[in-house]
Amino acid sequence: xxxxxxxxxxxxxxxxxxxxxxxxxxxxxxxxxxxxxxxxxxxxxxxxxxxxxxxxxxxxxxxxxxxxxxxxxxxxxxxxxxxxxxxxxxxxxxxxxxxxxxxxxxxxxxxxxxxxxxxxxxxxxxxxxxxxxxxxxxxxxxxxxxxxxxxxxxxxxxxxxxxxxxxxxxxxxxxxxxxxxxxxxxxxxxxxxxxxxxxxxxxxxxxxxxxxxxxxxxxxxxxxxxxxxxxxxxxxxxxxxxxxxxxxxxxxxxxxxxxxxxxxxxxxxxxxxxxxxxxxxxxxxxxxxxxxxxxxxxxxxxxxxxxxxxxxxxxxxxxxxxxxxxxxxxxxxxxxxxxxxxxxxxxxxxxxxxxxxxxxxxxxxxxxxxxxxxxxxxxxxxxxxxxxxxxxxxxxxxxxxxxxxxxxxxxxxxxxxxxxxxxxxxxxxxxxxxxxxxxxxxxxxxxxxxxxxxxxxxxxxxxxxxxxxx
Numbered sequence: 001x002x003x004x005x006x007x008x009x010x011x012x013x014x015x016x017x018x019x020x021x022x023x024x025x026x027x028x029x030x031x032x033x034x035x036x037x038x039x040x041x042x043x044x045x046x047x048x049x050x051x052x053x054x055x056x057x058x059x060x061x062x063x064x065x066x067x068x069x070x071x072x073x074x075x076x077x078x079x080x081x082x083x084x085x086x087x088x089x090x091x092x093x094x095x096x097x098x099x100x101x102x103x104x105x106x107x108x109x110x111x112x113x114x115x116x117x118x119x120x121x122x123x124x125x126x127x128x129x130x131x132x133x134x135x136x137x138x139x140x141x142x143x144x145x146x147x148x149x150x151x152x153x154x155x156x157x158x159x160x161x162x163x164x165x166x167x168x169x170x171x172x173x174x175x176x177x178x179x180x181x182x183x184x185x186x187x188x189x190x191x192x193x194x195x196x197x198x199x200x201x202x203x204x205x206x207x208x209x210x211x212x213x214x215x216x217x218x219x220x221x222x223x224x225x226x227x228x229x230x231x232x233x234x235x236x237x238x239x240x241x242x243x244x245x246x247x248x249x250x251x252x253x254x255x256x257x258x259x260x261x262x263x264x265x266x267x268x269x270x271x272x273x274x275x276x277x278x279x280x281x282x283x284x285x286x287x288x289x290x291x292x293x294x295x296x297x298x299x300x301x302x303x304x305x306x307x308x309x310x311x312x313x314x315x316x317x318x319x320x321x322x323x324x325x326x327x328x329x330x331x332x333x334x335x336x337x338x339x340x341x342x343x344x345x346x347x348x349x350x351x352x353x354x355x356x357x358x359x360x361x362x363x364x365x366x367x368x369x370x371x372x373x374x375x376x377x378x379x380x381x382x383x384x385x386x387x388x389x390x391x392x393x394x395x396x397x398x399x400x401x402x403x404x405x406x407x408x409x410x411x412x413x414x415x416x417x418x419x420x421x422x423x424x425x426x427x428x429x430x431x432x433x434x435x436x437x438x439x440x441x442x443x444x445x446x447x448x449x450x451x452x453x454x455x456x457x458x459x460x461x462x463x464x465x466x467x468x469x470x
Contacts, residue, residue: 263302
């Protein structure tokens with residue numbers, strides 16, 4: 001697949017003709033509400049069997065060819081490269097598709113196995129209507145090889161609503177986690193309505209992951225965490241209750257998200273995590289933790305100091321980096337999960353935590369700030385799909401912050417107020433996926449389900465194979 005940024009005056013029909021793709025497939029891939037109305041600067045996913053690659057610093061042609069499973073000579077020829085040893089960062093290369101000519105007696109299953117792809121991928125890429133009827137001499141496009149990652153998604157919706165979210169995107173997930181069981185000072189847990197969610201997870205072959213936390217939107221949870229971490233007996237009672245819930249409801253993994261922990265409790269928090277790991281591993285369960293987005297071991301602040309990256313990397317089976325919320329709902333307008341800031345976090349994280357244990361956080365919602373911004377005034381939060389529809393409704397031209405790899409625009413509402421909107425689109429999704437590949441991470445953790453963002457899921461499937469453990 002490729003991403004096309006709409007220019008002024010372009011129509012969907014023109015794009016379908018240009019790329020040789022049925023208009024209906026573009027509409028479906030992007031879940032367009034009105035195909036006749038596009039925003040200038042809108043990033044559209046075009047479902048074509050070829051792609052482009054932007055050269056990164058230090059990359060070689062051999063590495064790029066290996067990533068896409070094509071011959072070096074094919075890339076050289078397609079791009080008319082005169083000096084294959086000289087690549088400039090930022091150069092865009094066309095990556096040609098691999099072609100297989102069917103031999104007598106071959107089946108789709110045999111071809112898929114040979115190239116390390118699935119039969120379904122071959123069917124979709126080649127528009128095959130009858131998988132049992134391929135003929136000798138038929139030329140098949142072979143989709144590129146894709147890295148295998150794990151994907152988690154949190155949801156704050158419980159009951160049937162959360163279950164429906166899992167049913168919608170479960171095929172893209174390894175784990176799914178309803179947020180959250182809040183802990184109590186006596187080592188108890190405040191219950192949540194998660195039965196339907198867990199059932200939906202199992203139906204989609206998704207591992208249900210229980211989450212416990214110390215904070216609410218009304219209470220930062222620092223004193224509550226201190227109470228638990230200061231008393232081993234309370235920790236034992238808490239872990240007893242956690243394991244009881246996991247056994248009774250069918251959870252197979254636990255995420256510990258203790259935030260705003262006092263710096264003085266850092267060592268006690270590490271010791272609690274080790275106790276949790278020992279108990280969970282004895283039961284055959286997986287332990288993960290959520291970590292504030294630190295850029296150094298010495299970073300100051302209540303959110304950061306008690307989060308010991310090396311300790312979490314040693315104790316937990318994997319960690320979730322909360323690489324989002326730079327564009328805080330009560331703060332000034334800016335990108336919510338800017339790639340340049342995420343990169344700073346990853347640069348530190350990979351020095352302290354095994355890459356195979358790191359899941360990069362990715363927020364999937366948009367924010368709309370009223371201008372001029374007044375400190376403490378809350379921005380409106382909604383879906384990337386609504387952000388696009390709002391841009392179309394108000395005739396806004398979408399711009400793109402290259403450093404943050406994030407789209408944004410401004411518009412004036414019916415009351416004459418000016419707004420600034422930051423959101424995610426196909427380009428920003430690809431930029432984050434490239435980080436996962438570049439750093440060789442375990443995978444991605446989405447915060448949170450419930451905000452329609454169709455381009456993300458299409459591109460996630462196009463770029464990765466998702467490990468299933470359910």
